[in-house]
Amino acid sequence: MFPKKPPLGFNTWNTFGENISDAMIRETADAIVEKGLRDAGYEYLVIDDCWSEKQRDPVTDKIVPDKVKFPQGMRAVADYVHSKGLKFGMYSCAGVRTCADYPGSYDHEFLDAKTFAEYGADFLKYDFCYKPAHANGPLLYRRISMALENCGRDILLSACNWGCDNVHDWIRTTGAGMYRSTGDISDSFVSFRDIFLSQIDNYCHSAPGCFNDIDMLTVGMRNRGNVAATGCSDLEYRTEFALWCMAGAPLMLGCDVRTMDDTTLQLVKNPYLLRINQDEACRTMFVAQQEHENLHNVYARLLTDHEIALMFTNLTDSPRRQWLPFDALGLPVAVKKGLHLTNAFTGEDCGIAKEYMHVPLQAHDCAVFIAKVVDV
Numbered sequence: 284m285f286p287k288k289p290p291l292g293f294n295t296w297n298t299f300g301e302n303i304s305d306a307m308i309r310e311t312a313d314a315i316v317e318k319g320l321r322d323a324g325y326e327y328l329v330i331d332d333c334w335s336e337k338q339r340d341p342v343t344d345k346i347v348p349d350k351v352k353f354p355q356g357m358r359a360v361a362d363y364v365h366s367k368g369l370k371f372g373m374y375s376c377a378g379v380r381t382c383a384d385y386p387g388s389y390d391h392e393f394l395d396a397k398t399f400a401e402y403g404a405d406f407l408k409y410d411f412c413y414k415p416a417h418a419n420g421p422l423l424y425r426r427i428s429m430a431l432e433n434c435g436r437d438i439l440l441s442a443c444n445w446g447c448d449n450v451h452d453w454i455r456t457t458g459a460g461m462y463r464s465t466g467d468i469s470d471s472f473v474s475f476r477d478i479f480l481s482q483i484d485n486y487c488h489s490a491p492g493c494f495n496d497i498d499m500l501t502v503g504m505r506n507r508g509n510v511a512a513t514g515c516s517d518l519e520y521r522t523e524f525a526l527w528c529m530a531g532a533p534l535m536l537g538c539d540v541r542t543m544d545d546t547t548l549q550l551v552k553n554p555y556l557l558r559i560n561q562d563e564a565c566r567t568m569f570v571a572q573q574e575h576e577n578l579h580n581v582y583a584r585l586l587t588d589h590e591i592a593l594m595f596t597n598l599t600d601s602p603r604r605q606w607l608p609f610d611a612l613g614l615p616v617a618v619k620k621g622l623h624l625t626n627a628f629t630g631e632d633c634g635i636a637k638e639y640m641h642v643p644l645q646a647h648d649c650a651v652f653i654a655k656v657v658d659v
């Protein structure tokens with residue numbers, strides 16, 4: 284499957300870990316629709332690790348769903364998810380076992396791809412634990428991709444090898460539609476900050492067809508669930524979401540959508556931020572101003588319709604004022620052009636700025652604007 288824009292959806296891992304079930308998936312599907320998330324673009328509902336029995340079926344050799352967690356089987360769950368207008372995602376692993384020690388797809392790729400097609404999957408997250416040392420990443424992702432391409436169903440391959448083996452150099456050759464480039468996120472400011480910064484040189488590998496996946500969002504988790512750590516403030520979650528949008532990363536919600544609070548909901552449905560993330564040109568953002576070893580950068584990203592997204596960041600631990608000379612965007616003072624700014628968080632018209640901007644920011648805060656070049 285060739286995604287034209289970063290995929291959007293929900294994944295069970297961050298909050299639920301192994302505590303997944305038929306009822307929990309159906310309730311989540313209901314919540315995604317009722318809260319307007321489907322209509323905002325969140326279309327994939329992905330079941331991560333821990334969904335199967337601990338061993339393959341002794342007769343068919345297939346991976347089979349856990350009978351207690353999914354008593355009606357997977358097809359029934361997929362049918363429900365599809366009936367809500369959503370797409371259904373599943374999980375397996377390139378090794379002999381998954382990361383949480385359930386059966387992996389090593390040497391069973393074609394059988395498993397067929398099984399996932401029978402289960403009604405539209406998306407397969409494919410992890411990298413427990414692989415034999417002689418089997419390398421490119422080979423294993425090529426194998427599963429070939430199996431998916433020939434399973435009779437359109438299934439997006441979401442590779443997850445955490446950035447090993449310079450994954451960005453070869454992943455597009457495998458047919459994967461997105462690829463995890465980092466280790467696992469946890470619900471803390473330091474975790475999302477370090478993950479985001481680690482990929483500054485690699486966002487340029489994201490383009491239609493295959494997107495750099497910097498992991499499921501922790502936005503709105505409020506330190507509950509499987510990857511709980513220190514938790515984040517609303518201000519920090521806002522920064523996390525905006526960074527993922529600017530990076531053009533897939534947006535997979537990781538909080539419990541059923542009990543999501545209104546602040547989180549409004550943030551993840553923010554039309555300006557989603558427009559930046561989903562801009563059809565999929566251009567890479569660039570560092571327009573760099574300070575404090577990337578902790579205090581301004582990022583710019585050219586959008587379609589001759590607009591520019593600007594993100595001022597303060598990832599340091601103290602308040603700072605960030606400035607941006609428009610020359611850094613290609614607007615020298617002599618051309619007499621300014622920027623007409625809209626605040627992406629509030630939609631407020633901020634008027635026209637000339638030559639430069641100065642933006643005061645709290646620690647861990649950010650500001651995002653959509654800008655249009657105008658005569659001044």
Ligand code: GLA
Nearest residue numbers: 296331332382383410443467
């Ligand atoms: C790995 C992945 C995570 C999650 C777990 C499941 O750690 O990186 O995203 O899928 O496995 O066990």
